[in-house]
Amino acid sequence: MSQSFRQPDILEIAHRDGKVTVEGLASHFGVTLQTIRRDLTELAEAGRLERVHGGAILPSNTTNIRYEERRSLNPAAKAAIARACAARIPNGVSLFLNIGTSTEAVARELLNHRDLMVVTNNMNVANILAGNPDCEIVVTGGHLRRTDGGLIGNLAESTIRQFKFDLAVIGCSALDRDGDILDFDIQEVSVSKAILKSGRKTFLVADHTKFSRSAPARIASLAEVDTFFTDGPLPAGLETACAEWGTEISMAGGARP
Structure with missing residues (x-):
């Protein structure tokens, strides 16, 4: 297989798994380690990957990948995570769902x-939730971000502050290995902080x-998350930190306190 055919597949694997290894790719494509190293070097030089x-x-x-592309990443994992989350949401509660493909998956569940x-x-x-006749829906208002249907800005924040939700269900763009929850849009971060303050x-x-991505703006720490x-698996040391913080880790398919 020539490099021109391998490299799109390498990028697809990287988007699916968050990272690629030289040995794993060499085995996958049946080529030498050196050949894969050349592929990765070229992709890094083109700004598509980071070695x-x-x-x-x-x-x-400092910018997020396109929303439609994010929707196509790890759909099975997102669906499994959403099912696990929805199973912990009882009937008869108030909750907030913020911007993101993972929270959209929760809405479907x-x-x-x-x-x-x-x-x-x-x-x-x-x-999505308009399809549930037994669900009252309140939309915050705010500045519409056409790229992903998000509403951000002061109006969104002021609306959120009028509520006290039983549950706040949030997604994020990236997670630092020390447990910081990260995003790209400063205005969205401000809204997310208001959401956290308004959720029980x-x-x-x-x-x-x-965990394989980075974003410049900090929302909060996993220490501020209940589940x-x-x-x-979490990066080395972070699962221990979560246990110390009292943050429950629920793996899709099972849960661990």
Whole structure:
């Protein structure tokens, strides 16, 4: 297989898994380690990947990848995480769902819940939950970000502050290995902080690839989250930190306190 055919597949694997290894790719394509190293070097020089010891990760950036592309990343993992999260959301509660493909997945899993009140700054979430006749929907208002249907800005924040939700369910763009929850848009970060203050309990939904990404703006720490729903192991030391903080880790398919 020539490099021109390998490299799109390498990028697809990187987007799916958050990282690639030289040995794993060499085995996958049936080529030498040196051949894969050349591929990764070329992709790094083109800004498509960032080289690390033994492989490559998605590049750190100050801008997020396109929303439609994010929707296509790890759909099975997001669905499993969403099912686990929705299973912990009882009927008859108020909750907030923020912007993101993972929170959209949670919304789909709530279509059969009863007597819900959902506040959201995500037009996509509102449209999904419109299919549940037993769900009251409140949309915050605010500046519409056309790229992802998000509502941000002062109006969104002021609307959120009028509520006290039973649950705040949030997603994020990236997670630092020390447990910081990160995003790209400063205005969205301000809204997310208001959401955390208005929720009696907070759930974070994020797949394992978020640990392979970076974003410049800090929302909060996992220490401020009650339950973190994910699908893969946490970086070394972070699971211990979560236990010390009292943050529950729920793996898709099972949960661990």
